[in-house]
Amino acid sequence: MDKKKILSVENLSIAFGGLKAVDNLSFSINEREIYGLIGPNGAGKTTVFNCITQFYRPNEGQVLFTKKDGEVLDLVGKKTHDIIKLGLVRTFQNVELIQELSLIDNLLIGAHIEFKTGIISQALRLRSAVKEETELRAKALGILEFLELKDKKDELASGQPYGVLKKIELGRTLMGHPKLIILDEPAAGLNDTETNKLADLIKLIRDQYKCSILLVEHDMRLVMDICDRICAINFGKKLAEGTPKEIQLNKEVQEAYLGKEE
């Protein structure tokens, strides 16, 4: 596999009963690329995400991920927990924060996977655990500053505007060492101003954290604005792949979205 690729989905297929939700799909994402996956409702986008993170086990195909040391690993069959440790993290369509916790604690919860010291040492407040917690808290504060939310750090998630909750959800992906962040409909529920700010934030995350982004999004303005390349799918199959301009001009993509003219 080319060294520049971070993720390569090869001949991926999965069926639910008789329905082929993803059908022999291949695409790859380069380092520091913002890559969009688009398609009409039910096209198979979320299922592709779930096959990458191994929430679903694909029937066929490979999901090749380039590790930090350059080794290429097939993620099929790996545990979701181990995949997160490799630096492949995701957000969900519906914000999944704990409403009763403060914004900073929601970030720290996201970091539990990074804790090196065990539960027992943490419970006994051993020096190593305290040190680790201090470091994580400093990291979370840095992320809140990056997100321009430092002043709100101790406020509860409950009652915050949707735009703030979405930012925290994104911030949680930064608590590890993300190499590829998968965003599932990040603009859903946001107004135009919030969506514009989100576009800037996603590009900033790519640049500052030197990672790649894979996003599924129905807001075409956001997709066309921030993606380097886009893959359009329908009925689980690839329709087209290319730059935003190429995708916009593609006849098959237009037909999939607008319907075929009689």
Ligand SMILES: Nc1ncnc2c1ncn2[C@@H]1O[C@H](COP(=O)(O)OP(=O)(O)OP(=O)(O)O)[C@@H](O)[C@H]1O
């Ligand atoms: N767990 C499942 N069991 C059965 N069928 C499923 C399951 N998950 C997805 N499907 C079906 O697979 C197809 C693809 O669904 P998927 O949710 O991946 O589409 P999508 O492109 O993400 O749609 P949307 O844009 O509406 O979120 C649909 O026909 C859906 O009903």
